[in-house]
Amino acid sequence: MYERKELYDFFMERTSELTEDWYNKMDHNHLHGVYASNDKEVIGRLKQQNYQFHLLFCRLFLEKDEDFGALFENWLEELASDIEHLLTPIYEIIEQFFRVEDQYLELIEKFYAENVAGAGSEEVNYWSREITKRLGEIVIRFVRENALQTELKLNANRETILKLSCPVIPLMKHSALLPVIGDIDETRTKVILEHSLDECAKKKIDHLFIDLSGVATVDKIAVEELEKLIDALKLVGVVCTLSGVRPKVARAIMEYGFELEIIQVESVLSTAIEAKFAAI
Known part of the structure; x- marks a missing residue:
């Protein structure tokens, strides 16, 4: 097997070239998200991410650790959480990984053709298999991390929507209205509890009207959470009034x-x- 260090140096000398070649030959007009961006800052960050990939992947020719993919843990987390990549179809991102794989396979053949006299196909085949195997590991890790980051983003958006669906609306004299509309489940009631406590404290509310006229059904967990909400509000000095409770x-x-x-x-x-303000 040819000296690993010389193979490593051969690829490291071409990392910047690999990035520029990869970006310039990309079909931007038929791609989306980060690959179609005209923003110079986005493009610069994309190239830097690709360049950092090469710095890590070139260690393939030095590292003998079986868990080669672990070297990419931080890089993958950064890439998967990057908002521009989250807005890019995952199949297009995977396609770009395969384009990079093609670059490495071509360079392996070039290296042995130009630097190793009489080298047979055995060496080329060995490194081709290694490149394909290791890059496959990285793609799998990326897909897993991308799914995780997407789920985190969806959960954050879901919580924001839930908070918007249960606004604490100030009335007057430190009173506020909490209109609850739609089905109440465990997740939603917990968000209502946390959001209501925060909003009442922030807005110095001492009387909260909880209107349930928009609620058609509740289950046991929802009732328990509603009771917790009222008890928690009492502890911080907020009086609650329920209204609009359907039979x-x-x-x-x-x-x-x-x-x-x-x-x-x-x-x-x-x-x-009316009863509240008539008493004032």
């Missing part, structure tokens, strides 16, 4: 052990608000 929801609340006697209840929101 079906009321039966479920009673069935699951929530005692309506411990909280102010009004049939409709307007009545609750």
Whole structure:
């Protein structure tokens, strides 16, 4: 087997060239996301990411560690969490990995043709298999990391949407309205609890009207979380008034052990608000 260090040096001398060649031959007009961008900053970052890949991948010719893909852990995390790549179809990103693979396979053949007299196909085949194998490992790691980052982003967006769906709307005299619309499940009630506590503290609310007229059904977990919300608000000095409780929801609340006697209840929101401000 030819000296690994000379093979390593051969590739390292061409890292910048590999990046420029890769970018310049890219079919930007038929690609999307990061590959179609005209933003100089985005393009510069894309090239730098590709260049950093080569610096790591060239170590293939030196490293004998079986877990070669672990070298790319930080690089993959950065690439997968990059907003421009998150907005790029994953199949296009994988396609670019394969283009890079082709670059390495071509250079392996060039190296042995120009530098090793009488070299047979055995050496070329060995390194071709290594390149294909190691790059395959990296692609799998990227897909896994990309899925993780996408899920994190979706969860963050989902939580934002949930918060927007349960706004704490200031009224007057340190009072506010929390209109709850749609089905209430465990995830949503937890977001409502955290969001309501934060908003009441931030806006110095001491009386919160929780209107459930937009809620058609609740389950046991939702009732338990609603009870936790009211108890938590009491602990920070916020009085709660429930309004708009539908008969079906009321039966479920009673069935699951929530005692309506411990909280102010009004049939409709307007009545609750009028009663509050009439007493001021």
